[in-house]
Structures are given as C-alpha cells and as structure tokens.
Amino acid sequence: MIESLLVPGSGPAAFAPSERSPLKVGFMRLTDCAPLVRRVNRFDxxxxxxxxxxxxxxASPWRLAGGPP
Known part of the structure; x- marks a missing residue:
C-alpha cells in the first residue's frame, strides 16, 4: 500500500479513513484505469x-540500475 511506502513502518491505521491525499487518489486512479500498470515494478x-x-x-533499485533487467 502507498501508506507504508510513504512512512516506513506505517500502514492504513496511520491514516484517517476520510483522508484522500492526492498521491493516494492519483495512484488508485492510475491502477484502476490502466491494468497494464500492475505488471511493472510497483515502486516505480x-x-x-x-x-x-x-x-x-x-529511487527504486530498478531506477538506479537504469530499468528492469
């Protein structure tokens, strides 16, 4: 989940249920609208x-190495 990526060691409980951050909403729209996105490295x-x-x-290890193998 994006919450655990933004704050290490956190999870959904660290965020109010009503909170709709632009990053979370943007990511949800991206994955809902583009099924192919699910095939790439989620961190990217x-x-x-x-x-x-x-x-x-x-940066993810893939980005540091110049992309997926």
Missing amino acids: VYADVADALGIPLP
Whole structure:
C-alpha cells in the first residue's frame, strides 16, 4: 500500500479513513484505469505518481540500475 511506502513502518491505521491525499487518489486512479500498470515494478509506479505531484521519494533499485533487467 502507498501508506507504508510513504512512512516506513506505517500502514492504513496511520491514516484517517476520510483522508484522500492526492498521491493516494492519483495512484488508485492510475491502477484502476490502466491494468497494464500492475505488471511493472510497483515502486516505480508510486515514484512516477509522486514525481508528477512533486513529492520526493527515494529511487527504486530498478531506477538506479537504469530499468528492469
């Protein structure tokens, strides 16, 4: 889940149920509308949505290595 990616060690309980962050909503729309997105490295999808919203996240090992093998 995106919550555990944003705050290490956290989970859904760390967020109010009514909270609709742009990153969470953007990611949910992305995965709901594009089934092929589910086939790529999930962290890269999170990072792409975060980049689009201006939220810094650390790079995934795939991005550091230049892409998937």
